Amino acid sequence: MTGRFALIIDSVPAEEQRSDYADTLTQVDAAAPALSVGELSTQRGDGVFESIGVVDGHAQEVVPHLERLAHSARLCDLPVPNLAQWRQAIDRAAAQLGAGESVIKLILSRGVEHGPTPTAWVTAAPAADFSAVRETGVRVVTLDRGYDLGAVERAPWLLLGAKTLSYAVNMAALREAHRRGADDAIFLSSDGFVLEAPTASLILRFGDRFVTPAPNGGILHGTTQLSVYDHLAAQGFDVGYDRIPATDLPQADAAWLVSSVRLAAAITAVDDVSLPVDAALTADLNRYLLSPRD
Numbered sequence: 341m342t343g344r345f346a347l348i349i350d351s352v353p354a355e356e357q358r359s360d361y362a363d364t365l366t367q368v369d370a371a372a373p374a375l376s377v378g379e380l381s382t383q384r385g386d387g388v389f390e391s392i393g394v395v396d397g398h399a400q401e402v403v404p405h406l407e408r409l410a411h412s413a414r415l416c417d418l419p420v421p422n423l424a425q426w427r428q429a430i431d432r433a434a435a436q437l438g439a440g441e442s443v444i445k446l447i448l449s450r451g452v453e454h455g456p457t458p459t460a461w462v463t464a465a466p467a468a469d470f471s472a473v474r475e476t477g478v479r480v481v482t483l484d485r486g487y488d489l490g491a492v493e494r495a496p497w498l499l500l501g502a503k504t505l506s507y508a509v510n511m512a513a514l515r516e517a518h519r520r521g522a523d524d525a526i527f528l529s530s531d532g533f534v535l536e537a538p539t540a541s542l543i544l545r546f547g548d549r550f551v552t553p554a555p556n557g558g559i560l561h562g563t564t565q566l567s568v569y570d571h572l573a574a575q576g577f578d579v580g581y582d583r584i585p586a587t588d589l590p591q592a593d594a595a596w597l598v599s600s601v602r603l604a605a606a607i608t609a610v611d612d613v614s615l616p617v618d619a620a621l622t623a624d625l626n627r628y629l630l631s632p633r634d
Contacts, residue, residue, distance in 0.1 A: 344370035345436040347429050349460035351448075354410075354420040361425040365432060370463060379459060380450040385506035387449030387458070388412035392430065393467070393564075393600040394442040398632045399434045400600065402427060404563040409446055412502040418448055419458055426462075433464040441467040441630075443601050449505070470602045474626050477606035477617055478523040478597060482586060483513050485527040485535055485558075489583070492558045500558025510538035524597060526589070526610070534584040540597035540605075541565035544584065545618070547593060554581040564598045564629065571628045594618040596625070603629040 350364040368374045380386040390405045406423045413420050426446060433444050444464045451457035492500045517525040526542060527535040534553050536542055541562030543552050550572055555561040569579040589595070594616055595607040604625040606617045 343465075345433055345464040346370035346374070347433060347462045348374065349425065349429055349462065351419060351458055351460050352422050352425055354422045356422055357424070361422075361428045364425060365429050368461075370465075374461070375459070376452045376455075378452040378455065380453055381447065381459065381505055383453065384450075385504065385508070386416075387447060387505045388416055388418065388503055389448070389505055390446040390503060391600050392444040392446070393603070393629075394434055394437050394444055394464070395630055395632065396439050397434055397437045397442075399430050399444055400629075400633050401563045401567060402430055402634065404566060405446070405600075406430075408503060408561065408563065409448065412504065413448055415496070415499055415502040416504065418450065421448060421460070429462045433462050436464055441601070443467045447505070467601050470605075473523075473605050474603060474622070477608040477622075479521070479609040479612075480524045480526050480537070480597070480607055481517050481520045481522040481611055482528050482589070483516060483525045484530055486530055487558065488531040489529050489533055489556065492556065498558070501555075501560065503560055507538075513538045522609075524605075528586050532586050534586055534589060535559055536562075537597050537599075540599040540602065543568060543596045543598060544588070544592040545594040546588075546591070549578040549580065551580055551582050551584065553584050562598060564600050564603065567629065567633055568596075568598055568604065568625060571625065590615065592616075594621070596622065598625075598629075 346368050348366045348368055390409045392405050393400045406426055410420050447461050449459040451459045513525045524537055526537050536559050543550055552565055553559055572579050589610050590613045597605045606622045607615050608617055
C-alpha cells in the first residue's frame with residue numbers, strides 16, 4: 341500500500357453484540373475532507389487515540405490497544421467503545437496493507453460541538469522508516485513534567501493516565517529536546533521520579549533485572565513495553581515495575597525507549613552523560629517486536 345485508508349465508525353453501544361458490524365463501517369477518501377468544522381477533536385483535542393504497529397499486514401497487540409482505548413475513554417467520560425466493532429474495523433484496515441511496516445490509528449472524539457457524540461474513525465498508512473534509529477539509538481534529555489506522582493489521584497481532571505488527542509505538550513517537549521541537541525526526552529515528576537517519554541515507554545536494565553516506572557502518576561501502561569517484558573521473562577530475566585528516582589537514570593547498565601511503531605531504541609546518553617548500549621539485546625528486541633504478536 342502506498343496511500344492511506346480510512347473508515348468512519350458509526351459507534352454502537354459497548355454492550356451490543358453482533359456477528360457483523362460491516363454496516364457501521366464506512367470507507368472514506370483518506371485524502372478528502374471528512375470532519376465537520378465543529379469537530380471537537382480538532383477544536384479542542386477532546387478525544388482519545390491509539391497507534392497500532394502493523395508488520396506485513398498483521399496488526400500487533402490489538403487487544404491491549406483496544407483495552408487502553410476503552411480505559412482512556414472512561415477517564416475522559418467518553419462513550420466506551422464496542423471492542424468487537426473496533427476490532428472488525430482494525431481487521432478491515434489491516435487487510436488493505438501489504439508487506440512492510442504500517443500504522444493503524446484509532447481515534448475516538450467527543451464529536452461535533454452541540455451535536456451527536458462520539459465521532460470515531462480508523463486510518464491506515466505506511467509507517468515512517470525507523471530502521472536507522474533502532475540501530476544507532478537516541479540521546480535524551482530529562483524534562484520536568486510539572487506534576488508530582490500524587491497529582492493523578494488529587495486531580496483526575498488532568499487526565500494524566502489517558503492517551504488523549506491533546507499532544508501539544510508532548511510535541512513541545514520533543515522540540516525542547518531538539519533545541520538541547522537531543523533526539524528525545526524523558527519526563528520527570530516534580531518530586532524527582534522518572535516517568536516516560538513523550539511518545540514512548542522507558543525500560544532500564546540493572547544487571548539482569550529490567551525495570552520500568554510503575555504505571556501510576558499518569559504513566560500510560562505501554563503495550564510494547566508489556567510485549568518486551570513477555571519476551572524478556574521467557575528468557576529468564578527478572579522484570580518489574582518500581583518508583584525510579586531520577587538519580588538512578590545515569591546508573592543504568594542499559595536503557596531503551598519502546599513504542600508501537602519505532603519499536604526499541606537504545607538510549608545512548610542522558611543529559612549528555614553517556615550510557616552503555618547493549619547492541620545485541622537491542623537487535624534481539626527489535627527482531628521480536630517485528631514478529632507477529634497478538
